Amino acid sequence: MHSTLDARDTRPAGEPEFHTVLVVGGGPAGLPLAAVLAGGLWPWYRRSAAVEHFYGPLAAALAGGTETLLALDFRRVAARVRPVDLFNALHHPGGKALPLHETGLEFRPGTALDCLLLSREPVGGLWNFVPSNLLTLSPAHWMEFAFYPIAQWAAECGRSLDPDALIGKRDLVDYYHSVPARFGVTSAIQQPVDVFRIEPGPLGFLVSARRADGTVVQYASRYVVYAVGQRCTLRRLGIPGEDLPVVERHYDTPEALPGDRVLVVGGGRSADWAATELHDAGRDVLYVMRQQEGSHWRLIRESLHLPYYARLGELLQPPAKLRAAYGAHVRRIEPDGTVHLEQSGRRWTEWADRVVLEIGGTVDYDLFHGFPPLTLVEKYDRYRFQCHQVVTHAHSYESVDIPGMYPGGYLAQGINNVVVSMHGTTYAIAADILQKEGILTPRWSLP
Ligand SMILES: Cc1cc2nc3c(=O)[nH]c(=O)nc-3n(C[C@H](O)[C@H](O)[C@H](O)COP(=O)(O)OP(=O)(O)OC[C@H]3O[C@@H](n4cnc5c(N)ncnc54)[C@H](O)[C@@H]3O)c2cc1C
Structure with a gap:
């Protein structure tokens, strides 16, 4: 972590670079947002025998929709089901690994938004640095993004992989590394970039970051997705x-x-x-x-x-x-x-x-200066304290304290620390931003 004084001393002259959305962190929480926002990869409901079998009333409710799921009125949806669970149900009906055409989701081109992802490490987050032979705790398909089933990735690159089995670190990192080029968002990702300060700016946020050569660069944005993961500061x-x-x-x-x-x-x-x-x-x-x-x-x-x-x-x-x-x-x-x-x-x-x-490590919320303090809650798994999570609006995963700030993945209140439990927040966050920008109107809901 850098001190406030360091940050002020090294502040560059000139105008900050503007982007509508800045995503901080390119791990499994931040990376899919680049594809959905910068890549304009929008989810639509598609009739699926598996969704109909496991979630009949949900399938019936969604069957009449004529718009992307990002145009759902998530305030009303959240009164019935957590948005994260809605997308998880459509992605993994019955908890199974399914090819994309059998899930309840299809992805169609939508409006691309000016979104830039900044990360210290290559995309894939902490998986870049876990032990080379490490196996996941979860089946491979739990680690995937809804728009790119891991079995599809394996077929495209000629690897033999069982999506229901555990996946090794090497394959998993290759999967995450493939996403930017596969979905045309390579230019929306900058790394290695270390964000060290986030403060209010005329447009919403002013973000200061340091590149690998030590130069400091400033960005301005209307929204920040803070997807820095649980290990941004290693414990000592x-x-x-x-x-x-x-x-x-x-x-x-x-x-x-x-x-x-x-x-x-x-x-x-x-x-x-x-x-x-x-x-x-x-x-x-x-x-x-x-x-x-x-x-x-x-x-x-x-x-x-x-x-x-x-x-x-x-x-x-x-x-x-x-x-x-x-x-x-x-x-x-x-x-x-x-x-x-x-x-x-x-x-x-x-x-x-x-x-x-x-x-292990801890989440660093000290980068935020000049905003109301974030309301944090302690998150435990079945065995121990995991991290402090940010209290958010149930429909959007936006902080209740800092409008326009979205804690990514399991940094949002109530989200569990596995990719399968956090991935659905991607779509609710993207929907909220696209709706605030007036690109989509929240026109439909679950009855
Ligand atoms: C050893 C281990 C095993 C795990 N096994 C599983 C599993 O089997 N299945 C499962 O679903 N989950 C597992 N998890 C949970 C794990 O947290 C997720 O898999 C996932 O990597 C979390 O994604 P994330 O994007 O939230 O965070 P991360 O993967 O940590 O990514 C965050 C990224 O943000 C970057 N960053 C942080 N601070 C800054 C900054 N200031 N400026 C710029 N960039 C920054 C980091 O460098 C990192 O690249 C495991 C976790 C660990 C530690």
């Missing part, structure tokens, strides 16, 4: 030695990590993956986490349908093949790899060639 342990060369803040593969003895610090899914994979690659692993054994085992037990959790459960079951220290805290790390630990008042040291930190 806040202990002496945390920045030593022996400490790795990013785990990729066992081959890329030198040394035999590895201490993995974490307790979430990323750390679980790293500890398991390193153990199976023949490393001597100590897995250290703050949480208690019971809470870790709850996650493991409920995830045993995933092959890598079945393996972790096997490794941690007594007599454990993988050493784990629960309720433990790292207090200090020394340059030679000595790690000072504490667990219920007991202090001891371990020695490791490498210390891998997989301790």
Whole structure:
């Protein structure tokens, strides 16, 4: 995070570059908005046997529509069904992977809007930097955008892929990377660009960002979609030695990590993956986490349908093949790899060639200056605190505090942290912006 002073000192002269919409973040939450807004890719309801089977009354209500679904009156729709659930039902009727022509959606050309996406990383968000061999928790089709079924992508690029099976990071990133060119929105995406300040501007928003060469550029817009994800600021342990060369803040593969003895610090899914994979690659692993054994085992037990959790459960079951220290805290790390630990008042040291930190991140809302404070709520999954979400209008996912600001994906109140649960917000956000711009009129609803 950059301080206010840095931002002011480096502010460039000249007019900011104007775009009607700025999307900050090119992950699974931000990227589809570029296709729908900049690419003018509008969803329409199309009769589908699966939608009729699973959601008969919804199918009957939508069958009479003669306009894009973006022209729905979402205030009235939201009184019946959450917009995110409406689009999810049409995209995945019955939770199944379907080819596009069998879903309840078809996409037709609409009016393209001046929308620019700015992101620190290539599109695909955090998937660019997760471990190379990581498998998803969800079937592949849960990770896809409604307008581009992952099975269609696989067929187009000649890959063999089962949309109902878990998908590996490499395929998933390639899928996301293919989207800009496939939908003609490459020029609507700028990266690497680091947005460090968002403040009120004459047209709505003034956004300051830094390019890779350090130059600062300013943008003005009427709307901002803030889709920066849960990891925009990586968490820190806040202990002496945390920045030593022996400490790795990013785990990729066992081959890329030198040394035999590895201490993995974490307790979430990323750390679980790293500890398991390193153990199976023949490393001597100590897995250290703050949480208690019971809470870790709850996650493991409920995830045993995933092959890598079945393996972790096997490794941690007594007599454990993988050493784990629960309720433990790292207090200090020394340059030679000595790690000072504490667990219920007991202090001891371990020695490791490498210390891998997989301790997650937080959402950074401090970029907003000069606006009313955002109302935030705490979001928990079944196991732990996930992130602070922004309180939004139910029909549009627009912040109740900052008009024109839309938290992307699961940064909006009540949205779950999986792509399948967040993707539907794309269309409600796009609809709200297109309707505010007068390009569409909210003319129809569900009876
Ligand atoms: C290890 C792991 C495994 C997961 N597994 C699954 C799974 O199997 N299935 C599933 O559905 N979900 C899974 N998730 C949830 C995950 O959050 C989503 O899959 C998804 O990547 C979230 O999308 P996003 O666009 O909200 O955020 P991200 O993917 O994090 O993308 C946000 C983007 O915004 C950029 N950004 C942040 N701040 C700025 C800034 N100031 N300026 C410019 N750009 C910025 C970031 O660099 C990043 O590229 C997993 C998450 C993790 C961490």
